[in-house]
Amino acid sequence: MTSIPIRRALLSVSDKTGIVELGQALAAKGVELVSTGGTAKALRDAGLDVRDISDLTGFPEMMDGRVKTLHPVVHGGLLAVRDDAGHMASASEHAIGMIDLVVVNLYPFAQTVAKGADRDEIIENIDIGGPSMVRSAAKNHAYVAIVTDPVDYAIVAKGETTLDDRKRFAAKAYALTAQYDSTIASWFAFADQGERFPETLPLVFKRGEELRYGENPHQSAALYLPTGPAAPGIAQAEQLQGKELSYNNYNDADAALELVSEFRDGPPTVVIVKHANPCGVATAETLVDAYKAALACDSVSAFGGIIALNRPLDADTAQAITDIFTEVVVAPGASDEAKAIFATKKNLRLLICGELPNPARPGLMLKTIAGGALVQSRDSGRVTQDALKVVTQRAPTGQELADCLFAWTVAKHVKSNAIVYAKDGSTAGVGAGQMNRLESARIAAWKAKDAAEKAGWAEPRTIGSAVASDAFFPFADGLLAAVEAGATAVIQPGGSIRDEEVIAAADDAGLAMVFTGMRHFRH
Numbered sequence: 001m002t003s004i005p006i007r008r009a010l011l012s013v014s015d016k017t018g019i020v021e022l023g024q025a026l027a028a029k030g031v032e033l034v035s036t037g038g039t040a041k042a043l044r045d046a047g048l049d050v051r052d053i054s055d056l057t058g059f060p061e062m063m064d065g066r067v068k069t070l071h072p073v074v075h076g077g078l079l080a081v082r083d084d085a086g087h088m089a090s091a092s093e094h095a096i097g098m099i100d101l102v103v104v105n106l107y108p109f110a111q112t113v114a115k116g117a118d119r120d121e122i123i124e125n126i127d128i129g130g131p132s133m134v135r136s137a138a139k140n141h142a143y144v145a146i147v148t149d150p151v152d153y154a155i156v157a158k159g160e161t162t163l164d165d166r167k168r169f170a171a172k173a174y175a176l177t178a179q180y181d182s183t184i185a186s187w188f189a190f191a192d193q194g195e196r197f198p199e200t201l202p203l204v205f206k207r208g209e210e211l212r213y214g215e216n217p218h219q220s221a222a223l224y225l226p227t228g229p230a231a232p233g234i235a236q237a238e239q240l241q242g243k244e245l246s247y248n249n250y251n252d253a254d255a256a257l258e259l260v261s262e263f264r265d266g267p268p269t270v271v272i273v274k275h276a277n278p279c280g281v282a283t284a285e286t287l288v289d290a291y292k293a294a295l296a297c298d299s300v301s302a303f304g305g306i307i308a309l310n311r312p313l314d315a316d317t318a319q320a321i322t323d324i325f326t327e328v329v330v331a332p333g334a335s336d337e338a339k340a341i342f343a344t345k346k347n348l349r350l351l352i353c354g355e356l357p358n359p360a361r362p363g364l365m366l367k368t369i370a371g372g373a374l375v376q377s378r379d380s381g382r383v384t385q386d387a388l389k390v391v392t393q394r395a396p397t398g399q400e401l402a403d404c405l406f407a408w409t410v411a412k413h414v415k416s417n418a419i420v421y422a423k424d425g426s427t428a429g430v431g432a433g434q435m436n437r438l439e440s441a442r443i444a445a446w447k448a449k450d451a452a453e454k455a456g457w458a459e460p461r462t463i464g465s466a467v468a469s470d471a472f473f474p475f476a477d478g479l480l481a482a483v484e485a486g487a488t489a490v491i492q493p494g495g496s497i498r499d500e501e502v503i504a505a506a507d508d509a510g511l512a513m514v515f516t517g518m519r520h521f522r523h
Contacts, residue, residue, distance in 0.1 A: 001158040004143065009101035010053070010074070011043070012036045012130065014108055015150075020046045022103065022153045029159030034099070051369040052124070056097070060361045072443040078102065078136040082143045099157055102137040103147045106176070110183050110228055114197075122180065124182055133174045141170035148176045156399070179204040179227045186228060203366070203377065205229075214247045221247040231357045233257060237330065241342060242349030245328070245345040249349070252276055253328050256308035258354060259413040262382075264356040269310045269427075270294045270317075274301045277291070277433065281410050282426035288316040293426040296455050298447055299324075308358060322348070332356060381518050383408065388514040391494065391503050396512035399424070400464045400466055400489035404514060407468035407492045412520040418470035419444045419478070421462045421487060428461035429485070437469060438476040444486035472496040483509045493519040 009031050013019050016039065021035055023043045035043055036053045040149060045049045056073055061067035071354060077099040080087045091098070107127035117125075137146035144170050145161040147153065157166055168444035182202035189198035198203050206223035214221035234254045239245065245253070256273040263283065267520035269487040270290040272280040282293035287309060297304050305324055309317070312333035316340040328349045329342070342350050363378045385401060414420060417432035422428055430449070431444030444467075448460040463486035473479050479490060479502055490506060492513055494515030506513045 002043075002477070003162050004100065004166075005160045006100045006145070006156065008032045008097060008099050009103065009156075010033060010034045010099050010133070011103045012039050012053075012133070013103060013105045014093055014127075014130075015031075015105050016042050018054070018102070018150045018153050019043070020048075021211050021243045023048050023050075024103075024156055025157035026159065031101075031159060046129045057407070064435045074099070074133065075136050078133065078144055079140050082139070099137075099144065101145045101161070102133050103153075103156070104130050104134055105148055105150075105181055106134075109180065109187075110248065113183075113191070114229055118422055122187070124292040126217060127446065129178070131177045131180060136176055138170040138173040141166040145169055148173050152346075163315050179206070183228045196377070197375065211247050211250075212244065215251075217363045219247075223250065231361050231363070232354060233357055234330070234351065234353065237353040240334070240339065240350045240352060241346070241359075242328075243347055247273075252306040252307070253330050253351065255413065256306045256328075257330050257357070258359070259410065260308035261356040262311045262409050262412070263310050264359070266310065270303050271308045272298075273308070276306045277415055277430065278410055278413055278427070279305065279430060280427055283406070284425065286316070286509070287311050287314055288320050289319050291320055295324075297461075298430070299451070302326075302379060313342075313350070315341060318342055379412065379520060381520070383516045384520055388491070389494070390512070390514050391499075392506045392511060392513040394507075394510060394512045396466075396489045396514060400512055401514075403466035404468065404489055404491035407466050408516065411468040411470045412522070414470065414522065416470055416521045416523060418468075418522065419482070420468045421445070421448060421463045421465045421482075422468070425464040428465050437473060438475075438481055441467070441469075441478045441481035441485070445481065448485065460486065464488055466491065468492070471521060472499070473499060473502045476502050477503055479511075480509075483511065488512065490496060490514070491516060493517060495519075 009026055011019060011033060011328045012035060020042055021049045021060050027033060027048055029269060033048060034051045034053060036088050040052060042048045053391055073096050073255040076091055076096040080091050080349045088381040109125045112122055112125040134146055134148060135228055137144045145156055145166050147156055149172055158294055175362060185202040198381045204227045208223040208225045211221040213219055234250060234257055252273050255276040259268055259278055267283045268287040268290045269283045271278055272294050280294035280297035284290040284293055304327055306328045307321060307326055308330040313331040314335050315337035320339035322341060322345055330351045330353055332354060342348055360380045362383060365376050365378055367374045406425055407420045410427055411418045411420040417434050417437045417440045419431040421425060421444055429444035429448035431440030434440040445462055448462040452460040465487050466489040467482040467487040469492040472493050474496050475498060488511060490511055490513040
């Protein structure tokens with residue numbers, strides 16, 4: 001494949017990692033080095049002969065460095081089509097020399113925002129000349145190489161480039177400017193202007209890894225990571241062992257982490273998820289007891305599930321978890337003893353997520369639909385005990401109230417229609433994703449009976465439980481199913497035109513019921 005020699009290179013970088021070594025390699029190939037400001041100084045300090053950009057353009061750097069490469073001599077040298085006689089005649093007439101290689105990385109805008117700089121400093125870190133050179137060089141990639149990634153320094157250090165090299169460099173360069181402009185536009189829209197839904201939503205993600213397949217084997221998939229600031233989560237977790245994660249593993253592990261994060265400031269808590277729905281959640285004095293209680297809720301569904309913990313994994317809990325097949329365990333950390341126990345299960349993935357994400361954090365959620373996308377704010381809504389409204393003749397006891405709030409927290413993370421029974425800080429039965437609320441209530445109660453039979457309990461844990469409904473009961477039948485299951489307290493949003501009918505049914509059954517005024521649909 002024919003290569004084009006590099007005769008003149010323009011080097012202008014903010015991050016100077018590797019730039020001296022590149023300059024040395026190019027100089028050894030007889031390449032003329034042109035540079036700016038701090039980059040030129042770094043090269044000269046290494047003993048290299050460097051031509052200042054001001055010497056090339058005939059104009060000094062000015063306005064605190066804002067104007068230095070924005071000049072026809074620079075962009076003419078980048079944009080000229082080498083085999084176009086008219087272009088070359090213009091270049092000759094105006095003494096414009098060709099530039100064969102540009103090495104640029106941009107002002108650290110995102111890093112400046114992340115460190116909490118004031119507005120003036122943030123604005124000063126919007127690069128103008130750099131992106132302009134990147135775009136000019138990338139457009140003319142038939143003749144010019146644009147390098148924006150230090151990983152590619154070794155390729156151009158040879159002193160020549162192929163067309164395939166330059167095409168790949170150009171693609172990376174335009175991806176960089178798209179990312180850079182997106183970051184700036186996002187800062188202006190959200191941080192500077194305080195918009196909730198800007199007219200244009202600038203989103204750029206960088207591919208992390210390609211996955212074996214998607215939700216099903218005939219689908220392809222990849223993990224993409226945000227290029228700007230983001231709350232840490234499953235995508236940033238460190239995998240300590242086990243085979244690579246699948247699309248479904250990521251999805252389920254995210255659901256588990258989001259739910260367990262609701263309890264990040266609470267007692268030891270364990271969440272077990274299957275197909276993005278919690279099948280068991282429990283809090284206890286120890287992590288292992290919480291795990292055993294969560295498992296007992298639905299040990300059948302827990303097989304092959306995803307487990308999330310709000311405490312570092314300890315040896316006792318690790319040993320208990322290995323008693324059945326588990327796909328993934330997510331924890332803030334893990335003891336050496338726990339790691340050693342898991343090491344005997346080569347297919348079990350252990351993800352260390354560090355600090356749990358804040359469940360009340362702001363943010364946007366995006367769902368693609370045919371022809372577009374739906375964007376909404378995260379469901380960061382939470383209710384406190386003081387916000388509850390008692391609507392029945394009987395008020396809940398302290399324990400019933402605690403179980404109501406526990407069940408309500410879990411129901412927020414269950415696919416609608418969602419019904420969750422809870423007792424003594426543990427789920428008793430979960431009904432998820434049904435087309436009507438009555439069926440969810442019945443399924444959750446059936447699961448509780450099944451769990452009691454498997455555990456050898458005298459009665460299902462729905463007896464004396466609290467029940468949460470993610471949205472209002474449109475009819476009394478769903479509430480009556482909860483009564484039949486043995487629930488004694490109910491938490492629900494309220495707001496149905498039949499609220500009075502439902503309240504009357506609760507009073508007739510001697511239930512205590514509270515309204516939250518907030519629903520948690522999850523589709």
